Amino acid sequence: MPATVNEYPFSQVDVFAPGPKPGNPVAVVHGAxxxxxxxxxxxxxxxxxxxxxxxxxxxxxxxxxxxxxFTPASELPFAGHPTLGSAHAWLENGGQPQRPGELVQECGVGLVKISQTAGEQFFEAPPLRRSGPVEPEVLEQAIASLGITPEQVLDSNWVDNGPGWLGIRLASARQVLDLTPDFVAMGKLNVGVIGAYGDGGPADFEVRGFVPGLAVPEDPVTGSLNAGLAQWLIGSGVAEGDYTVSQGTVLGRDGRLTITTEGDSIWVGGTSRTVIRGSVSL
Incomplete structure (x- = not known):
């Protein structure tokens, strides 16, 4: 006998894309x-x-x-752009939060707060599961896989809030944009790289996130990575409490993220818009 197939409401949401060029899509299945x-x-x-x-x-x-x-290969306890895109889809599909202007998401890392403004949604960066110096042999692998020299690395740190991020800071956004990673050499490392723009740049920083072990060689725009990087850079005094990030440039995307601080909390925000509505048969 054929397996039973059920219909589920479906949304595909573009996240971190304030203009006509795309950000990062997330597929959302409702009532699953x-x-x-x-x-x-x-x-x-x-x-x-x-x-x-x-x-x-x-x-x-x-x-x-x-x-x-879920990525194409495995489940994640937390990810940023899926958090904001799913919150947007949940509200658009009739969800009613218990508290006006604030949602609370339950996921693999626990409870994550999401706040709303007129144009953006922000999630509160969850606590880092792992931070501190990167082991020399791991850092050596990451640097080699990025095709750069150790001298080009200003700093590095674990910034893991679920997906296993390792953060590397370069001197400029140009160096970040020029990276040509070797994904075979990178293996199962999840590597995020950040570099600052000078005056007149599209944002304060450019970020790229590489996750070949999760079947996503380069993620277009990454909320979880930027949350971890913000905790690291703001905590170490490298970045101010409020700044902006460009991501996805190399992939033809125009991702924009807003980082803000409120007391001891760091919030990562951006815009979301639904581009596909319908149902899926599963």
Whole structure:
């Protein structure tokens, strides 16, 4: 007998794209409580986007909804652009938050707060699971895979809030844009690189995120990476409490992120817009 197929509401949301050029899409399946882990992973593999998410009923009373996040290869406990895109889709599909102007998402790292303004949504950067110096042999592998010399690296740090990010800071945005990574050499490392623009740049910093081990060689625009980088750079005094980021330039995207601080909290924000609405058969 053929397997039972059910219809689920579906949204595809472009995240971190304030203008006509694209940011980073996320596929969102609504009301996905009836799907198995295998069905979720299979569909995420089929969409072939950097992330596909599934909105579920929360298990914690403080949460408005629960979110599961899958790359084409595996599940993630947290990711930034799927968090904002899924929040946008949830609200657009009739979701009613418990607290006006604020959503609480339940996911693999626990509870994540999301705030809303007229034009943007912001998520509160979750605590880093791993920080501090990168082991010499790991850093050596990362540097070699980026095709640069150790002398070009101003600093490095673990900035892992779930996906396993390793952060590297270069002297300029130009150096970041000129990188030609060797993804075979990079292996399963998830490497984020940041460099500053001078006056007149499109943003304060350019960022690139490489995740070949998750079947996404270069992610167009990455909320989780920028959250971790912000915690590192603001905490070390390299960056001010408020700044902007450009990402995706090399891929023909025009991602823009806004980093703000409020007390001890760091918030990562951007715009989202739904570009596809419909249903999926799973």
């Amino acid at each position: 409580d009836g799907l198995s882990d295998e069905q979720m992973q299979s569909f995420a593999n089929w969409t072939n986007l950097s992330e596909t998410t599934f909105l579920l009923k929360p298990t914690l009373p403080e949460a408005d909804y629960r979110l599961r996040i």
